[in-house]
Amino acid sequence: MSNERTPLMTSGVCGLAVTACGGKSDVTPESDSGTPTVDPRKLNTFFGVMVPTILSMFSIVLFLRTGFVVGHAGLLQGLLMVIVAYTIVSLTILSICAISTNGAIQGGGAYYMISRSLGPEFGGSIGLMFFLAKVCACGEYVLGLVEAILDIFGSDPESSVSQGVRVLPQGYWYGVLYSSVVLLLCLLVCLVGAKIYSRTSFVILILVTVSLLSIFISSVAVKPHDIIITHKGSGNETLRYNASYTGFSVTTLRNNLGSGYSLDYSTNSVMSFSTVFAVMFTCCTGIMAGANMSGDLKTPSISIPKGTIVAVFYTFVVYVLLFLLVGATCDRTLLIQDYGFLQRISIWSPLVTVGIYCASLSAAMCSMIGASRILHALALDQLFGLPLAPATITSSSGNPWVAVLYTWGLAQCVVFAGQLNAVASLVTVFYLLAYAAVDLACLALEWASAPNFRVFLNVRKYLLMLDVRKDHVKFWRPQILLMVANPRSSCQLILFINQLKKGGLYVLGHVQLGDLDSLPSDPVQQQYNFWLRLVDKLGVKAFVDLTLSLSVRQGTQHLLRITGLGGMKPNTLILGFYDSCTPEDFFLQDSAFCDASMELGSEGEYNFGVDLPSLQAHFPPVRHVESPRWLSPEEYVGIISDAIKMNKNVCVGRYFFQLEGEDKDSKVDGSERTIDVWPLNLLQPGSRDYEDVCSLFLLQMACVLNMSNKWRHARMRIFLNVETESSDQGWVVNEETFRELLKKLRIRASIKIVPWDSVVQHHLQPEEEEAKQALSEDFLSAVNSMLMEHSSQAAVRFLYLPRPSPQRSQNRQYLAQVEAVTNSLGPTLLIHGVTPVTSTEL
Numbered sequence: 089m090s091n092e093r094t095p096l097m098t099s100g101v102c103g104l105a106v107t108a109c110g111g112k113s114d115v116t117p118e119s120d121s122g123t124p125t126v127d128p129r130k131l132n133t134f135f136g137v138m139v140p141t142i143l144s145m146f147s148i149v150l151f152l153r154t155g156f157v158v159g160h161a162g163l164l165q166g167l168l169m170v171i172v173a174y175t176i177v178s179l180t181i182l183s184i185c186a187i188s189t190n191g192a193i194q195g196g197g198a199y200y201m202i203s204r205s206l207g208p209e210f211g212g213s214i215g216l217m218f219f220l221a222k223v224c225a226c227g228e229y230v231l232g233l234v235e236a237i238l239d240i241f242g243s244d245p246e247s248s249v250s251q252g253v254r255v256l257p258q259g260y261w262y263g264v265l266y267s268s269v270v271l272l273l274c275l276l277v278c279l280v281g282a283k284i285y286s287r288t289s290f291v292i293l294i295l296v297t298v299s300l301l302s303i304f305i306s307s308v309a310v311k312p313h314d315i316i317i318t319h320k321g322s323g324n325e326t327l328r329y330n331a332s333y334t335g336f337s338v339t340t341l342r343n344n345l346g347s348g349y350s351l352d353y354s355t356n357s358v359m360s361f362s363t364v365f366a367v368m369f370t371c372c373t374g375i376m377a378g379a380n381m382s383g384d385l386k387t388p389s390i391s392i393p394k395g396t397i398v399a400v401f402y403t404f405v406v407y408v409l410l411f412l413l414v415g416a417t418c419d420r421t422l423l424i425q426d427y428g429f430l431q432r433i434s435i436w437s438p439l440v441t442v443g444i445y446c447a448s449l450s451a452a453m454c455s456m457i458g459a460s461r462i463l464h465a466l467a468l469d470q471l472f473g474l475p476l477a478p479a480t481i482t483s484s485s486g487n488p489w490v491a492v493l494y495t496w497g498l499a500q501c502v503v504f505a506g507q508l509n510a511v512a513s514l515v516t517v518f519y520l521l522a523y524a525a526v527d528l529a530c531l532a533l534e535w536a537s538a539p540n541f542r543v544f545l546n547v548r549k550y551l552l553m554l555d556v557r558k559d560h561v562k563f564w565r566p567q568i569l570l571m572v573a574n575p576r577s578s579c580q581l582i583l584f585i586n587q588l589k590k591g592g593l594y595v596l597g598h599v600q601l602g603d604l605d606s607l608p609s610d611p612v613q614q615q616y617n618f619w620l621r622l623v624d625k626l627g628v629k630a631f632v633d634l635t636l637s638l639s640v641r642q643g644t645q646h647l648l649r650i651t652g653l654g655g656m657k658p659n660t661l662i663l664g665f666y667d668s669c670t671p672e673d674f675f676l677q678d679s680a681f682c683d684a685s686m687e688l689g690s691e692g693e694y695n696f697g698v699d700l701p702s703l704q705a706h707f708p709p710v711r712h713v714e715s716p717r718w719l720s721p722e723e724y725v726g727i728i729s730d731a732i733k734m735n736k737n738v739c740v741g742r743y744f745f746q747l748e749g750e751d752k753d754s755k756v757d758g759s760e761r762t763i764d765v766w767p768l769n770l771l772q773p774g775s776r777d778y779e780d781v782c783s784l785f786l787l788q789m790a791c792v793l794n795m796s797n798k799w800r801h802a803r804m805r806i807f808l809n810v811e812t813e814s815s816d817q818g819w820v821v822n823e824e825t826f827r828e829l830l831k832k833l834r835i836r837a838s839i840k841i842v843p844w845d846s847v848v849q850h851h852l853q854p855e856e857e858e859a860k861q862a863l864s865e866d867f868l869s870a871v872n873s874m875l876m877e878h879s880s881q882a883a884v885r886f887l888y889l890p891r892p893s894p895q896r897s898q899n900r901q902y903l904a905q906v907e908a909v910t911n912s913l914g915p916t917l918l919i920h921g922v923t924p925v926t927s928t929e930l
Contacts, residue, residue, distance in 0.1 A: 131384045131385050131386065131391075132385075132386055132391065133385075133387075133390070133391040133394055133395040134395070135289070135290060136378060136384060136385045136386075136391055136395070137377075137378030137385070137391045137392060137394070137395025137396060137399070138378070138395040138398055138399045139289045139290055139293050140289060140374075140377040140378060140450075140454045141374055141375060141377045141378045141395065141396055141399035141400070142293060142374075142399045142402060142403060143289055143292060143293055143296065143374070143377075143447060143450040143451055143454060144373070144374025144375075144377040144450075144451050144454045144455070145371055145372065145373075145374035145375070145377075145399065145400070145403040146296055146371070146374075146403065146406075146447045146451070147229055147232075147370070147371065147374065147447055147448065147451035148228065148229055148232035148370065148371075148447070148448055148451065148508060149367070149368060149370055149371035149407075150296075150300075150371065150406075150407070150410070150447060151236070151299075151428075151430055151440065151443060151444040151447060151448075152232050152235065152236060152427045152428060152444065152448075152508075153367055153368065153370075153371075153427060153508075154407075154410055154411065154414055154430075155414055155418065155422070155423035155424070155426070155427060155429050155430070156352075156364070156367060156423070156424070156427055157169065157364055157367065157368045157411070158344060158411055158414050158415050158423055159344075159348065159420050159422075159423025159424035160347065160348065160349050160350065160352075160359045160364045160424060161347050161349070161361065161364045161365075161368075162344060162345055162346045162347040162348060163341070163344050163345050163411060163412070163415035164345050164346070165347050165361065166368070166411050166415070167408065167411055169364070169365050169368045169369075170368070170404070170407055170408060170411065172365075173365075173368065173369050173371070173372045174372065174400070174404050176372070176520070176523060177372045177375050177400060177523065178400070179523075179527055180375065180523040180526050180527055181375055181393075181396055181397060181400060182530075183526045183527050183529065183530040184375075184376075184379055184392060184393065184396065184526065185392070185393035185396070185397070186530050199211055199212075199214065199215030199218055199219075199462045199465050199466060200465050203215065203469065212466060212469065212471035212472070214522055214525040214526070215462055215465065215466050215471075216466065216472075217518055217521055217522045217525070218376070218462050218518075218522045219459050219462045219463050219466070219495075220498075220518055221373070221515060221518030221519050221522055222455045222456075222458050222459035222462065222495075223455075223459050223495055223498045223499050223502060224502050224511055224514050224515045224518060225370065225373055225451075225455045225515050225519075226271075226274070226452050226455035226456050226459065226495070226499040226502070227267075227271075227499045227500075227501075227502025227503045227505070227511055228370065228502070228508055228511040228512060228515055229448050229449075229451040229452040229455060230267045230270050230271055230274070230448075230452050230499070230503055231263075231267055231503055231505065231506070231507065231508045231511065232448050232508045233270055233444075233445060233448035233449055233452065234263055234266045234267050234270060235354075235427070235428075235507075235508060236428060236441070236444045236445060236448065237256070237266065237445070238256060238258055238263070238266070239427075239428040239431070240253065240254075240431075240441060241253055241254060241255060241256045242254060242256050242257075242258045243255065243256060243257055243258055244318075260506050263506055264503055264504060264506065267503035268500060268503065270449070270452070271452075271496060271499055271500055271503065273449075274449070274452050274453045274456050274496070275456070275492065275493075275496045277453055278453060278456050278457050278460065278492045278495075278496075279487070279489050279492055280487075288450075289450055289453075289454070292446040292447070292449075292450045293450075295442055295443060295446045296443050296446055296447050296450075298439065298443070299439050299440050299442060299443025299444075299446075299447075300406065300410075300443065302434055302435060302436060302439045302440060302443075303410070303413070303430055303434060303440065304409070304413065305435060306433055306434045306435040307335070307336065307413050307417055307433075308335075308336070309435050310333070310335070310433055310434070310435055311335065312332065312333055312334050312335045313332075313333055314330060314331070314332050314333075315330075315331045315332065315333060315422060315426070315429075315432055316328060316329070316330060316331075317329040317330075317331055317421075317422070317425045317426045319353050319425070329421055329425045330421070331418075331419060331421040331422035331425060331426065331429075332418075332419045332421075332422065333417060333418055333419075333422065333429075333432070333433045334417060334418070334419060335417055336416050336417055337416065337417070338416075340415075340416055340417060340418070340419060341415055341416040343419065343420065344415040344416075344418075344419075344420060344423075345415075347361075348420055348424070349361075349364070350424060352509060353424075353425060354427070354507050354508070354509055355507055355509050355510055363509075363513065365516075366512050366513040366515075366516040366517075367508075367509055367512040367513075367516075369516045369519070369520070370512055370515055370516060370519075371403070371407065372519075373515065373516075373519045374451070374454070375396055375399075375400060376458065377454050377458060378391065378392050378395050378396050378399070379392050379396070384486075417433070418433070428444070430444075431444075456492065456495050456496065456499065457492075459495040459499075460488055460491040460492040460494070460495045461488065461491070463476065463479050463488070463491040463494055463495060464479055464480065464482070464488035464491040466479070467479035467480045467491065468480050476494075478490045479491040479494055551653055551654045551655065551656060552654065554654050554655025554656060555654075555655060556654070556655050559655070561924055561925060564923070564925045565589075565590055565591060565592035565593075566588060566589055566590060566592045566659065566660050566737075566789065566792060567592045567593035567652070567656065567657060567658045567659045567660060568585055568588070568589050568592065568593065568594050568595065568658060568660050568661075568662055569595045569597050569633075569647060569648065569651055569658035569660070569661050569662070570582065570585050570594070570595070570596055570597065570630075570662045571597045571598070571599070571644060571647075571661070571662070571663050571664075571727075572596050572597065572598050572664075573598070573664065573718075573719075574671075574707060574708065574710060574711075575619075575622050575674075575707055576671075576673045576674055576675050576707050576708075576709070576710050577664075577671030577672060577673065577674065577710045577745065578664060578674075579626060579674035579675075579678070580674065580744045580745050580746075580747050580750060581662075581664060581741050581744040581745075582596065582626060582628060582630075583626060583628060583750035583751060584741070584744055584747055584750050584884075584915075585662055585741075586626075586628040586629065586630065586750075587750065587793060587796040587797070587798055587799060588789065588792060588793050588796070589629075590792045590795065590796065593631070593652060593656050593657070593658065594628070594629060594630040594631065595630060595631045595632070595633050595647075595651050595652070595658060596619065596623070596630050596631070596632050596633070597633050597634070597635075597644070597647045597651065598615075598619070598632075598633075598634050598635075599634075599635055599636075599637050599640045599643030599644060599647070600612055600615070600634065600635070600636050600637075600643075601636075601637065601638065601639070601640070601643075601718060602636050602637075602638075603636075603638060604636055610636065611636065612634045612635065612636050615634055615706070616632060616634065617698050618698055618702070618703060618706040618707070619632040619634065620632055621698040621703050622703065622707075625680055625681065625703070626751075626752070627751070627752030628752075633647055633651045635647055639723065640718060640719045640723060640727070641719075641723045641726050641727050641730065644661075644727050644730070644731075645730055645734075648661060648730075648731060648734055648736060649734075658736065659736060659737060659923060660736060660737040660738070660739060661727075661731040661736050661737070661738050661739070662738075662739040662740075662741060663724075663727065663728070663738070663739070663740050663741070664740075664741055664742075664744075665740055665741060665742035665743075665907075665910075666719070666721060666724040666903060667742070667907055670710070670711075670712055671710045671711065671745065672710070672745050673709070673710045674745070675704060675707075678751065680751075681700070681703070681704065721899060721900050721903050722896060722899045722900065724899075724903065725892050725899035725900075725902055725903055726896070726899065728740070728889075728892055728920075729891075729892045729894070732891060732892075732920060732922060735922055735923075736922070737785060737919070737920065737921045737922055737923055738889065738919070738920045739789070739889070739917055739918065739919045739920075740889055740906070740917070740918040740919075741915075741916070741917050741918075742910050742913070742915075742916045742917075742918070743910075743913065743914050743915050743916055744915050746914055746915055747883070747884065747915040749798065750798065754798065756798050757797070757798065757800065757801050758794075758798055758799040758800055758801040758802035759801040759802070761799060761801075761802035761803070761883035761884075762802060762803050762804075762805060762881065762882045762883055763790055763793060763794060763799065763802050763803070763804045763805070763882065763883065763884055763885075763886070764805050764807065764878070764879040764882040764884075764885045764886070765786065765787060765790045765804065765805065765806045765807065765837070765885075765886045766807050766809075766875070766879075766885065766886065766887050766888065767783040767784075767786055767787055767806065767807075767808075767888060768783070768808070768809045768888060769782075769888045769890055770809070770871050770875075770887065770888060770909060771863060771871075771890050771905060771909070772890065773809075773811075773844070773847075773848045773851050778808065778822065778826050779825075779826070779829065781921055781922060781923070781924055782888060782919070782920055782921045782922070783888065784921070784924070784925065785919065785921020785922075785923060785924075785925050786886050786887075786888060786919045786921060787806070787835070787886075788921075788925040789886065789917070789919055789921075790804060790886045791804075791833075791835055793884070794836075802883065803838070804835075804836065804837040804838070805837060805838050805839075805840055805882075806830075806837050806838070806839050806840065807840045807842050807878060807879075808822075808823060808826065808839060808840070808841055808842065809842050809843075809844045810823070810841055810842070810843060810844070811843070811844065811845050811848060812843045812845060813843075813845045823839070823841065826839070827839060840878070842874065842878060844874060846870065847867070847870040847871055847874055850864055850866040850867035850870050851863065851864070851867045862901070863905055865908070868905055868908040868909055869908070871909050872908060872909050872910070872911055872912075872913070875887075875909070875910075875913055876912070876913065879913070880913075880914070882914070883915065884914075884915045884916070884917065885913060885914070885915070885916045885917070886916075886917050886919060887909075887910070887916060887917070887918045887919070888918070888919065888920075889906070889918035889919050889920040890902075890906075890920070891920060906918065
């Protein structure tokens, strides 16, 4: 799967470096650019999870909607709502704990955990829902804060003149204006980063806790009294209500036990169980606050479950006690007609006012930060393409400030709803769907019996669907097995083939010589981590398959037969060229393999116990001129023959150590490159068929390369060899037929006609069967000169690889001929195809 951007659990997804447990340094030793970078993971369980979770769950409902719930639903239904809501979130918390303790977690919180459990497509849709829920919640909390501000400082509806502190004019557009100012304040705090928020949030939690204590103390310290409540009616008239604070009273408690759904004065709509539950449930939406800070936590897999469970239990106890308190001390009229009644019954109302403002403001900021982290993770996974591309940008401290701006802009749209209760239902629906998805993720993983939480179930299902009996040429993809003797000298070829695979299977194969009977254990098993680490360093999407065999030829046969699974099995074997050239050591040229500081600065990369020195030491130095060869020329040609007999396509790569711009950090797009294709069998001039299986396969492979990222803008040229001086002028017809074929196949390439009469005249045509492979040196030299003349500037050349002679005695001669033809050409891929890969029919 990894971006599946990248491998999913190594998580280049969020690009955050993790310091070792107990480490106290906030700076990684060195970044890729050579400059120190600040480690954004600084928060512990209390500050990073418990504090934001508690504040998010207290938010608006605690101070401004407790009376609304108890007044409309009654104490019994209100407590039922609390129990139902907390049951839902408890199940979700268990799912979060299960997923978060499964492995390393990066930024993006719930989205990251779900996408790494069920895949980025499923996680992307749920992540988007979480993001929208957070945005709506941010707007809801801001609207609640403005409601509380206007309750104290808003102008009196009964008076046309400002009195005392009631100086703020009221109305829809004024409410939007005040909400925009509050949102701007949240934006400024969030742009500074999560660190300053975590510091201020602890102070806010203290203030909220003190406010809560004052409410409980007030219930016994404040004497019963009557309260007059006024509202502006629909006809511009003033509505007056007489309410009472009775103190603890059995009568009041009995009267508040049952429901009494009536008109909501803020929205002028009649309430019901569902609408009241929608408002009440917003108190439970803060359980993801800690998970959404995962990118800023030191140890998210420990902090998220531990901090979330403690915070939820604490808030549950507070809500139950508060519901019982207001149900026993306030009459229903007070609860329904004044959402800010806690200030009226407090021993010192400014303390409650401060608590309301702090809880609302912190919840809004927490939602904005959480939403921006989710959006940032979605952008890094490139699930929504260009629209979210700017959201990947972060500050030097790791704060995704562009994602914060996105969130602020959408939250600004939410505040146009005007009233808290109007947004609450939407927030609840988003969160219920998102929580259900988290629970579904865990359920699916349990059903799949995946101990490390990969849905092996989906992989198996799709592998079974890849029925080889249903193969069709239109869906053909190269499934490649690249045999690698020593990666030190093969890295450029490995990188090039990564571009050639076109989304198909790509396996690096290696044969270690030995006999298991004479060994105490299998030496191959210990090597897999080194090879997989090599794949990580090169940034290629490849599997690794190693085998132990008495010979390279026999081992290659084993790999061709057993590598892969079901319909995902290699159909193409690729080999490096067998010659006497001294190979170059790629490990000494690439800084990623020779600079230890690069290893320390690689963000989001885990080495699985194989550090750079170990990787370098594992692979032996490249061979020199006097080094013994583990593979003879006869055996090498025999491998080619074996693969063809097994109905596998064969490619042989030469001079790819000269190819540049294939590494993962290269910005090459191919605009300066040329791909040259020679579809004719140059060692058999009598063959004029440009449309045989091998020629068309060669052409298809060139087209596949032309569609890859680093070659998509490269020019492709096809060279047709013709004998212009021959009495047979059928080549003209063949050329037109070939052009028509390219048009049908929609292959964009220029065709170059190359007369080669002067080359063909050197070709010997012996009558004896045994001498079929005997080509004169003059002919081979002439073919090489022709290729040098026309293709010397090409980035890569595709040539026709003849089938080896069935006679073993001809193997050395066959290899010498191929070597002579490709001598000093530059990067060249010789191809012999046996698979039909083109079709012009539906």
